[in-house]
Amino acid sequence: MGDERVLRIEGLCARVGEAEILHGVDLEVRPGEVHAVMGPNGSGKSTLSHVLMGRPGYEVTGGSVTLDGVDLLALPTWQRARAGLFLALQHPTEVPGVSLESVVAEATRQSGEEPGESTHDVHDVLVREASRIGFDKRFLARPLNVDLSGGEKKRNETLMLGALGRSYAVLDEIDSGLDVDALAAVSRRIQEATDEDGLGVLAITHFSRLLDVLEPDRVHVLAAGRIQAVGGPELAERLEAEGYAGVLAEAGASVGLPAGVTHPGDDGHDAGFGEDPFADPLA
Amino acid sequence: MARPDTDEEVWRYSRIGELDLDRYAPLKRQRATQTVVQRDLSAFGEMSAVVVIRNGWIVEATASSDAVDAGLYAGPVGDAPDGESLLGAAVDVPVDLFGHLNRAFGPEPLAVVVPDGVRLGAPVVVVVLTDGDGAAVFPRVLVRVGADASADVVELHTSTKVDALVAPVLEATVGRDGHLRHALVQELGPRVWQLGHQAFQVEKSGRLEAFAAGLGGDYARTRTDCRLVGRGADGRLAAAYYGEDDQTLDFRTFQDHAAPDTTSTLLFKGALDGESRSVYTGLIRVRPEAVRTVAHQTNRNVKLSSDAWAESVPNLEIETDDVVCSHASTVSPVDEDQRFFLESRGVPTVAAERLLLEGFFEDVAAASPHPAVAAMLRDALADRLDRRDALADGASGSAGEGAA
Ligand SMILES: Nc1ncnc2c1ncn2[C@@H]1O[C@H](COP(=O)(O)OP(=O)(O)O)[C@@H](O)[C@H]1O
Numbered sequence: 001m002g003d004e005r006v007l008r009i010e011g012l013c014a015r016v017g018e019a020e021i022l023h024g025v026d027l028e029v030r031p032g033e034v035h036a037v038m039g040p041n042g043s044g045k046s047t048l049s050h051v052l053m054g055r056p057g058y059e060v061t062g063g064s065v066t067l068d069g070v071d072l073l074a075l076p077t078w079q080r081a082r083a084g085l086f087l088a089l090q091h092p093t094e095v096p097g098v099s100l101e102s103v104v105a106e107a108t109r110q111s112g113e114e115p116g117e118s119t120h121d122v123h124d125v126l127v128r129e130a131s132r133i134g135f136d137k138r139f140l141a142r143p144l145n146v147d148l149s150g151g152e153k154k155r156n157e158t159l160m161l162g163a164l165g166r167s168y169a170v171l172d173e174i175d176s177g178l179d180v181d182a183l184a185a186v187s188r189r190i191q192e193a194t195d196e197d198g199l200g201v202l203a204i205t206h207f208s209r210l211l212d213v214l215e216p217d218r219v220h221v222l223a224a225g226r227i228q229a230v231g232g233p234e235l236a237e238r239l240e241a242e243g244y245a246g247v248l249a250e251a252g253a254s255v256g257l258p259a260g261v262t263h264p265g266d267d268g269h270d271a272g273f274g275e276d277p278f279a280d281p282l283a
Numbered sequence: 284m285a286r287p288d289t290d291e292e293v294w295r296y297s298r299i300g301e302l303d304l305d306r307y308a309p310l311k312r313q314r315a316t317q318t319v320v321q322r323d324l325s326a327f328g329e330m331s332a333v334v335v336i337r338n339g340w341i342v343e344a345t346a347s348s349d350a351v352d353a354g355l356y357a358g359p360v361g362d363a364p365d366g367e368s369l370l371g372a373a374v375d376v377p378v379d380l381f382g383h384l385n386r387a388f389g390p391e392p393l394a395v396v397v398p399d400g401v402r403l404g405a406p407v408v409v410v411v412l413t414d415g416d417g418a419a420v421f422p423r424v425l426v427r428v429g430a431d432a433s434a435d436v437v438e439l440h441t442s443t444k445v446d447a448l449v450a451p452v453l454e455a456t457v458g459r460d461g462h463l464r465h466a467l468v469q470e471l472g473p474r475v476w477q478l479g480h481q482a483f484q485v486e487k488s489g490r491l492e493a494f495a496a497g498l499g500g501d502y503a504r505t506r507t508d509c510r511l512v513g514r515g516a517d518g519r520l521a522a523a524y525y526g527e528d529d530q531t532l533d534f535r536t537f538q539d540h541a542a543p544d545t546t547s548t549l550l551f552k553g554a555l556d557g558e559s560r561s562v563y564t565g566l567i568r569v570r571p572e573a574v575r576t577v578a579h580q581t582n583r584n585v586k587l588s589s590d591a592w593a594e595s596v597p598n599l600e601i602e603t604d605d606v607v608c609s610h611a612s613t614v615s616p617v618d619e620d621q622r623f624f625l626e627s628r629g630v631p632t633v634a635a636e637r638l639l640l641e642g643f644f645e646d647v648a649a650a651s652p653h654p655a656v657a658a659m660l661r662d663a664l665a666d667r668l669d670r671r672d673a674l675a676d677g678a679s680g681s682a683g684e685g686a687a
């Protein structure tokens with residue numbers, strides 16, 4: 001069990017303030033796999049990403065998350081990252097006075113190592129990563145995300161993903177705000193990470209264009225705080241063409257109400273879909 | 284002159300009631316000693332002049348031959364060209380008791396005179412040292428930057444671990460089209476009370492950049508007046524402060540616009556740890572004649588502990604139309620979203636706060652007039668953050684990251 005390489009989310013329930021947002025999310029991502037998560041605005045996609053990373057203000061009320069057997073929810077945020085999780089934020093935070101380069105240097109510094117000991121290596125890695133996504137290396141020394149366009153922030157996120165070399169990445173709308181060329185470069189970089197380094201990806205997106213390059217193994221539809229439907233890449237195309245209503249109706253979900261729903265039983269993994277141990281207490 | 288009282292607005296939030304003046308006495312003439320200048324000034328590289336003021340007395344004043352040839356004077360005001368005119372040039376009547384005490388008990392003031400048209404290529408560095416236990420110390424520095432002249436003047440205020448009262452006064456005037464870059468680095472010992480006054484006066488199209496680092500002292504108060512008296516004069520004030528233990532750091536600023544088309548910006552930033560306290564009160568005053576003034580004032584405070592306390596009181600007094608004025612002030616803990624963002628990359632909590640604090644002060648450090656001054660601020664910050672990390676390690680039993 002401890003040796004099994006998988007990011008496993010089981011029955012995850014979470015609350016933001018007074019509001020219960022996630023009502024039992026089940027997902028499994030294995031190395032090299034790409035899982036897309038799609039869903040209407042407000043369905044809980046960003047909440048899921050924040051809960052996985054332990055953002056303050058998000059309270060887990062049930063379920064579990066393990067990363068290669070490690071109980072992720074027991075760790076503080078920075079240890080979750082070092083255990084192998086990366087989160088690209090939908091809205092990357094502006095950090096005045098702090099450069100991307102200094103963040104990556106601190107993020108990779110081992111305990112006991114003096115500051116600056118490996119800055120040379122970090123710089124080289126970042127320059128290489130910047131060129132891989134066609135990003136100007138002057139962004140490395142600028143205050144992180146301050147006064148950057150949405151697309152530049154997303155490329156910063158991609159750059160750090162490449163440089164930090166984590167095992168699993170949750171990408172929250174990494175494709176939003178990117179122009180066509182940048183989107184191509186960013187998607188290609190992520191695709192290469194899955195191929196070369198066996199990165200497992202959980203990509204939250206509204207667009208199939210990202211998925212054209214990433215070729216998801218599974219597409220999950222999140223609505224009302226639960227995975228309501230699962231399918232192959234064709235599901236993403238159908239959602240983009242038709243919207244969510246049809247797919248969710250077929251799945252028996254009523255959007256906006258976390259009512260008990262029929263889970264799609266067969267998703268290729270034996271993650272326990274079909275049974276709901278965290279049935280909504282209000283249902 | 285009446286004793287100041289916290290009932291008066293300018294002394295509100297101060298600790299003036301705790302001060303027992305009778306505990307301190309002025310010292311007789313001081314001599315230079317081998318140990319006087321403990322600070323290494325090599326980071327400044329070439330300097331136009333070095334002056335040491337010990338317990339208020341000038342004990343050393345040396346100018347480089349280049350600077351002297353160019354016309355710089357740095358020494359006792361009595362020997363300065365037209366020295367009389369420097370006295371009270373920026374302060375006609377002292378603003379408070381401590382200004383009066385400085386005039387009454389202070390030894391001969393230092394004069395730094397940069398004649399018209401002279402542009403100094405290297406800074407004038409003034410070390411203001413206090414090492415007399417029980418001393419009441421009254422340093423007074425008079426700076427004149429002439430028309431079309433430019434100069435960097437750096438004051439380093441330090442002390443040994445004595446119990447002392449220091450009431451320094453700076454009067455600086457900047458002539459027409461002149462440019463003064465001034466820095467005050469205050470690293471007094473933990474038992475020193477400081478009550479200081481800096482007064483800058485800027486004439487037509489002159490520029491002032493004043494930087495201050497408020498780091499030491501038990502109670503350290505600095506009042507800064509920036510008077511823009513000539514059309515188009517520009518004043519930029521920046522300060523960084525960091526309180527630890529039960530220090531109180533107290534800043535009163537006046538951006539006084541007394542001529543048309545004058546501009547001023549102020550950026551004061553502080554971090555308060557332990558049980559330390561800070562007071563910032565700032566006034567932008569636009570006099571009736573100061574049409575088309577542009578004035579901005581920003582004070583930001585980061586509270587690093589729940590026992591720390593920061594008071595921020597911005598004020599505007601505008602007596603004409605057609606001005607652009609703004610003020611902003613904040614008191615908040617370390618930004619949670621920023622910290623989360625760094626932690627989500629794998630930066631340990633303590634290191635993340637450290638990066639954020641270094642980043643917080645970065646724009647103020649960048650406003651310092653000399654790289655050596657910026658380095659002093661960064662070093663002082665690093666020392667304080669090291670002490671903070673050591674405390675955090677001790678308190679948490681060092682979960683995860685061990686102490687380096
Ligand atoms: N800090 C918060 N406080 C209260 N409600 C929140 C907070 N953050 C998000 N929500 C609510 O949680 C729901 C899910 O939001 P989110 O996860 O951002 O959706 P998505 O990313 O799928 O668009 C929304 O109804 C949103 O309004």
Ligand SMILES: [Mg+2]
Pocket residue numbers: 045046047090172
């Ligand atoms: Mg979202």
